[in-house]
Amino acid sequence: MTSIGVGLIGTGYMGKCHALAWNGVKPVFGDGPKPRLVHLAEVSPELAARRAEEFGFEKSTSDWRALIADPEVEVVSVTTPNAFHAEMAIAALEAGKHVWCEKPMAVGFAEAERMVAAARASGKVTALGYNYIQNPVIRHIRKLLGEGAIGTVNHVRFEMDEDFMADPEALFYWKSEASSGYGALDDFGVHPLSLMQFLFGGVTRVMAQLSMPYADRPSRDGGRRKVETWDIASVLLELRNGASGAMALDRSAWGRKGRIAVQIFGSNGTIAYDQERMNEFQLFQASDAAAEQGFRTILTAPVHAPYDRFIPAPGHGLGFNELKIIECHELLKAIGGDAAAQIVGFEQGLEIERAVHAMAQSHREGRWVAVD
Amino acid sequence: MTSIGVGLIGTGYMGKCHALAWNGVKPVFGDGPKPRLVHLAEVSPELAARRAEEFGFEKSTSDWRALIADPEVEVVSVTTPNAFHAEMAIAALEAGKHVWCEKPMAVGFAEAERMVAAARASGKVTALGYNYIQNPVIRHIRKLLGEGAIGTVNHVRFEMDEDFMADPEALFYWKSEASSGYGALDDFGVHPLSLMQFLFGGVTRVMAQLSMPYADRPSRDGGRRKVETWDIASVLLELRNGASGAMALDRSAWGRKGRIAVQIFGSNGTIAYDQERMNEFQLFQASDAAAEQGFRTILTAPVHAPYDRFIPAPGHGLGFNELKIIECHELLKAIGGDAAAQIVGFEQGLEIERAVHAMAQSHREGRWVAVD
Amino acid sequence: MTSIGVGLIGTGYMGKCHALAWNGVKPVFGDGPKPRLVHLAEVSPELAARRAEEFGFEKSTSDWRALIADPEVEVVSVTTPNAFHAEMAIAALEAGKHVWCEKPMAVGFAEAERMVAAARASGKVTALGYNYIQNPVIRHIRKLLGEGAIGTVNHVRFEMDEDFMADPEALFYWKSEASSGYGALDDFGVHPLSLMQFLFGGVTRVMAQLSMPYADRPSRDGGRRKVETWDIASVLLELRNGASGAMALDRSAWGRKGRIAVQIFGSNGTIAYDQERMNEFQLFQASDAAAEQGFRTILTAPVHAPYDRFIPAPGHGLGFNELKIIECHELLKAIGGDAAAQIVGFEQGLEIERAVHAMAQSHREGRWVAVD
Amino acid sequence: MTSIGVGLIGTGYMGKCHALAWNGVKPVFGDGPKPRLVHLAEVSPELAARRAEEFGFEKSTSDWRALIADPEVEVVSVTTPNAFHAEMAIAALEAGKHVWCEKPMAVGFAEAERMVAAARASGKVTALGYNYIQNPVIRHIRKLLGEGAIGTVNHVRFEMDEDFMADPEALFYWKSEASSGYGALDDFGVHPLSLMQFLFGGVTRVMAQLSMPYADRPSRDGGRRKVETWDIASVLLELRNGASGAMALDRSAWGRKGRIAVQIFGSNGTIAYDQERMNEFQLFQASDAAAEQGFRTILTAPVHAPYDRFIPAPGHGLGFNELKIIECHELLKAIGGDAAAQIVGFEQGLEIERAVHAMAQSHREGRWVAVD
Numbered sequence A, B, C, D: 001m002t003s004i005g006v007g008l009i010g011t012g013y014m015g016k017c018h019a020l021a022w023n024g025v026k027p028v029f030g031d032g033p034k035p036r037l038v039h040l041a042e043v044s045p046e047l048a049a050r051r052a053e054e055f056g057f058e059k060s061t062s063d064w065r066a067l068i069a070d071p072e073v074e075v076v077s078v079t080t081p082n083a084f085h086a087e088m089a090i091a092a093l094e095a096g097k098h099v100w101c102e103k104p105m106a107v108g109f110a111e112a113e114r115m116v117a118a119a120r121a122s123g124k125v126t127a128l129g130y131n132y133i134q135n136p137v138i139r140h141i142r143k144l145l146g147e148g149a150i151g152t153v154n155h156v157r158f159e160m161d162e163d164f165m166a167d168p169e170a171l172f173y174w175k176s177e178a179s180s181g182y183g184a185l186d187d188f189g190v191h192p193l194s195l196m197q198f199l200f201g202g203v204t205r206v207m208a209q210l211s212m213p214y215a216d217r218p219s220r221d222g223g224r225r226k227v228e229t230w231d232i233a234s235v236l237l238e239l240r241n242g243a244s245g246a247m248a249l250d251r252s253a254w255g256r257k258g259r260i261a262v263q264i265f266g267s268n269g270t271i272a273y274d275q276e277r278m279n280e281f282q283l284f285q286a287s288d289a290a291a292e293q294g295f296r297t298i299l300t301a302p303v304h305a306p307y308d309r310f311i312p313a314p315g316h317g318l319g320f321n322e323l324k325i326i327e328c329h330e331l332l333k334a335i336g337g338d339a340a341a342q343i344v345g346f347e348q349g350l351e352i353e354r355a356v357h358a359m360a361q362s363h364r365e366g367r368w369v370a371v372d
Helices: A011-027 A044-055 A064-069 A083-095 A109-122 A136-144 A192-200 A320-335 A344-364 B013-029 B045-055 B063-067 B083-096 B109-122 B136-147 B189-198 B321-334 B348-363 C013-029 C045-055 C064-069 C080-094 C109-122 C137-144 C189-199 C320-335 C347-364 D013-031 D047-057 D066-068 D083-092 D109-122 D136-146 D189-201 D321-334 D344-366
Strands: A002-011 A034-041 A059-061 A075-078 A098-101 A126-128 A153-161 A203-211 A216-218 A224-226 A232-239 A244-250 A259-266 A271-274 A279-283 A293-297 B003-009 B034-041 B059-061 B075-078 B098-101 B126-130 B155-161 B203-211 B216-218 B224-226 B232-239 B244-250 B259-268 B269-274 B280-285 B293-300 C005-007 C035-039 C060-063 C076-079 C098-101 C126-128 C153-161 C205-209 C217-218 C224-226 C232-239 C244-249 C259-266 C269-274 C280-285 C295-299 D002-011 D034-039 D059-061 D075-078 D098-101 D124-126 D153-161 D204-213 D215-217 D224-226 D232-239 D246-251 D261-265 D267-275 D280-285 D295-299
Touching: A002 A011, A002 A064, A002 A098, A011 A034, A011 A044, A011 A320, A011 C013, A011 C045, A034 A044, A034 A064, A044 A059, A044 C013, A059 A064, A059 A098, A059 D189, A064 A083, A075 A083, A083 A098, A098 A320, A126 A320, A126 A344, A136 A192, A136 A259, A136 A279, A153 A192, A153 C126, A192 A244, A192 A259, A203 B189, A203 B203, A216 D083, A232 A344, A232 B232, A244 B232, A259 B109, A271 D267, A279 C280, A320 A344, A344 B280, A344 B321, B003 B063, B003 B232, B013 B045, B013 B075, B013 B224, B013 B321, B013 D013, B013 D047, B034 B063, B034 C153, B045 B059, B045 D013, B059 B063, B059 C269, B059 D232, B063 B083, B063 C137, B075 B083, B083 B098, B083 B109, B109 B348, B126 B321, B126 B348, B136 B189, B136 B259, B136 B269, B136 B280, B136 D109, B189 B259, B189 B348, B203 B348, B203 C347, B232 B348, B232 C013, B244 C035, B244 D002, B259 B280, B259 D047, B293 C320, B348 D261, C005 C013, C005 C064, C013 C045, C013 C320, C035 C045, C035 C064, C045 C060, C060 C064, C060 D124, C064 C076, C080 C098, C080 C109, C098 C320, C098 D098, C109 C347, C126 D189, C126 D204, C137 C189, C137 C259, C137 C269, C153 C189, C189 C244, C189 C347, C205 C347, C205 D204, C232 C347, C232 D232, C232 D246, C244 D232, C244 D246, D002 D013, D013 D034, D013 D075, D034 D047, D034 D066, D047 D059, D059 D066, D066 D083, D075 D083, D083 D098, D098 D321, D109 D204, D109 D344, D124 D215, D124 D321, D124 D344, D189 D261, D189 D344, D204 D344, D232 D344
Parallel strands: A002 A034, A002 A075, A034 A059, A075 A098, A098 A126, A153 A244, B003 B034, B003 B075, B034 B059, B075 B098, B098 B126, B155 B244, C005 C035, C005 C076, C035 C060, C076 C098, C098 C126, C153 C244, D002 D034, D002 D075, D034 D059, D075 D098, D098 D124, D153 D246
Antiparallel strands: A153 A259, A203 A232, A216 A224, A232 A244, A259 A271, A271 A279, A279 A293, A293 D295, B155 B259, B203 B232, B216 B224, B232 B244, B259 B269, B269 B280, B280 B293, B293 C295, C153 C259, C205 C232, C217 C224, C232 C244, C259 C269, C269 C280, C280 C295, D153 D261, D204 D232, D215 D224, D232 D246, D261 D267, D267 D280, D280 D295
């Protein structure tokens, strides 16, 4: 396979991110098929045409079904609002396309299960946009854990915080509606959960507390409307290996912009990481000499693959968008039959969804809930 | 009152810290009675004599009851192992002395209640060694919260981590015995709880998960002994003002040495602080201009009382021991009748103990427990 | 102009970086002509063909003159070793092409002067690869300085440090030969100087000290060879606005990987920045309230143009390679006739070279040297 | 010797700091003679009496000569304004007292030379208040350098910055008068120079640039007065071991409060330190594994003597004032005949002064000046 035909549905935040990845993956990695940017779908023909010109796609349409029907399209990027994921992904799979779908998988658990069923039936490759696991830092942490660099992991803490819901006087919008989901739990929780799955094989038991910083918000009519989702979630949990853990989520945390703070405690050391400084991590090893022990701040470098594919010099730094290029490369590896490709397929994605719903249940019932 | 007679029982870690405070409080603050260092008690007459000479006490004894009986002693520092706190503090109160007792208050809740009863009966001043609330940073944070600098607090996170129990091959000792208490919960949890009490009036509802990083540890006889305490605790909680929160404790967290990390989220900003860098804190205010918003790292300065009593220049830094000097000064203010003195008396200390025991109960029962 | 024909000479570190920029600029920015990747030159036909396939170029050659002669090529990226810059750039200009040349401009000052002459004669656009000025952080700092956010600048400090020459037992290679230039001064100094030019209009007076951490290095024949360049340089300087400054360079600074640390002191505040954490900067403003003064850590965000063209959410972070995409966009703006495009043309580049040579002279003569 | 009689002249910033040290040194260290606080001198009898009561001195006086004449006084703390240092120190030495004098030594070089002559003639112990060398961090850095932990040092950078002169609209006061000295050079420069002496044996060659951020300042009469001192100094230098270095001083650096930033580069690693975070330092060692290399943040701990004398637990932190207690202990060791005591005596202090004056000369003459 020397080239692969690409279709892109949606060109918002993540749609553009996919487009940049499809343009960059071959120049960065050099290997694999060359993406041929075949078809782009947007809500109007005009916008679709404009974005196709910008992003380098050959054809454009306002009918996503036409894109899926296009025989030249072999893989479809689904980057539309969450409510459309299931329908589009299932249609694409049924049309025999590989699917690269943004997270979260779907709005409800039943939909996610149908996506998994469609994926199984199709035999095609599926990948969800859990790009944080693609960070060379996270990959290197997994390598260190596997080598026992900090011994046996006995406790973890994950925090994810941003502040786009922090202003109490910002207008009520769909993220505060119950139809959008639980709130921080599905909006954010899936990211730390993807990291826990990647690093530790997932969680087995959860106990959550959901909370609302603001009971209501201003509505367009000048009044106030009751908030229906929880912008904050705090969760106790147990990892598959038996370690205890905590996860804290807050999408109304003033000053946090893209924080995913990770602390991993082991019998022989500790690892810490924060996505806001995504090009470094902290390592403490108990084996260091007593008077010179301390957390090392390790900058990413060519030795942390695949950083080397981007930059041959250490400490120069990757960006958020470049994680998507790595994800795209892993997807292409999976399509090419590489079983070691590091993607979160629909089956694995369902496990993440399962954990999210177990958390919501534990909140409602005020007790621990097993994940499976 | 121009002077006050001081007795000191115990000269270990905290005993020396009290001794330094009694020596330093008058030169630092200039006001209040001059402490007269009257009597010091230790386990042997020789050690007592040596420490008395070093710390500047006039008399020494191996019989702590003699110290308490000494009419020249007006206030007694109790810095012995936790198991002795109740007996000594009650005896001192019954002898009509003020008592300055190290934390945690007592090993069991019943003992703590008897201490409160003795304090009430005596009419004397009692103070517990919760020195972290004395940090000028913490005092200034309380001031900022009171002024609404970050709006209404809606969520908090407290972490306390050290690594003195982190080595799985360190010999079993009393901190792993059930008789010492729950583990991290009483050993550490009382400190964050003292901060929550000082800043927010305490907690009302808790849900804890206790865990053991190591099931057993080497014993002196060459075998291994089962661990009976939980070195790790993770807690969901609710503050008196209704805000949600989380508390995470780990005394086996490699690389953490004196970490008490605090995050306070409000409707108009965020405050963060870490005791390992005790001379600074972080403040984010939503009212800053959009393109120049960020966490400010604020160094302590004379404007943050009572830093000014130690150093007239900003950014030069106080030390851990100096918090105890401030605590000592607050105790002397309370003895002098100042109702605004910032100490944790036995009554308030009992509330902290109550929360600790509620957490342990919630762990056993797998459900939320009200602190009341 | 809807498209522009691109030629790329060299595909090493910077060659690949240019290739990624040519691929990414249109999808990221959406505006301007679409780069048509016409011709790529490398040292062998095989390598040229392989890279052309990877980077998406239509034609390849081992004869860079053929590339320059190609009428479909309108702009040429010159990313070969420094010794070739002048010859290639001049040839391209004489052939009527725009030129995007990597820094440093040339090995000697006379060569750089010839490049300027050729640029003037051609009337074409020239740009040097000073990509650090393209960082949205640096652009925002310039905006803040222009608005007087920190008052009148009275002092600056610039440091640039890496450690690729730090190992004394690494084999002698061309960077230690006098023919390569002075050492840190031209290898590194040009970067801080590009920032000083961008932010302050350049330097007027310099006084440098060059030093060698290692007198000799192992040679391939098993002996040792005398080092002829200075890996360390420390410089006193005066900015065009009269402010004093210091610049420190060290390419043998263990642990520094891509450090460009900037401190700018003004009459009303201070700005600090470090390229190793290229997505944030520090701002202190004297106008903040006394008890809440401190350096703000400001994360890049859409409000810091052109970050918004890459990511619509704040705090997610750009990477080093993405600076080159911004540079490429500025070059295209300049080619399109936009006089406000922010590039360092050959004329401005010559001023940077002039400062470098003045520094070397001041070292030799042990005295201050005026730059112009 | 079981006790030593102490006299204290001056009770301002440093006077109080000495008083705290004299009160704390015995309780902290336990060894050595017990300071007997005999006599205190201040400008008025009332102030002297009040401070004597606060600080625990037996007698007080407004006549410093009476204090020096007091036969019970064996060692004199001189903490008055710089202009009085020479006269008082010489008088005390001539009266057969040991002298602990604050820095800088004296206003002019000739005065400093007379102090050295008096010290030599007396045979008494002299110590200058260079307390930063007493930081356990700095001591441990010296130990590491001695052990070759970072190989051969080839380059250093020292910065010292505060902002008490940063406000251009603050009233003109004596620090802007030529009679006070050069400005930042003697006010600040002596501190980094004391560290360079302690760590590297001092400097041999210097080249300085002095600058004024503000040409004039408001005067009390409502007009403006010309500034006569240089608030900023930048210096190139060479250490005794041949390493190159740079020193940057700024007492008008907004936001810097007590910054003394040190970077030490060696053939096998790098050490960094900032006095604003005085309880930690950074160590990079080239011998660490390639993928886990990084600067370690090392918190002070009991293993870094004499931290252990203050606190038995790591990471809890000393304060600025406690450095003076260590200095006091070193002085007492020197008085007790311990040749290894780490103090800066008048002879060593004169070398620091010599370097300062050489720097001023190099600025005037625009050339390098040898220090001795």
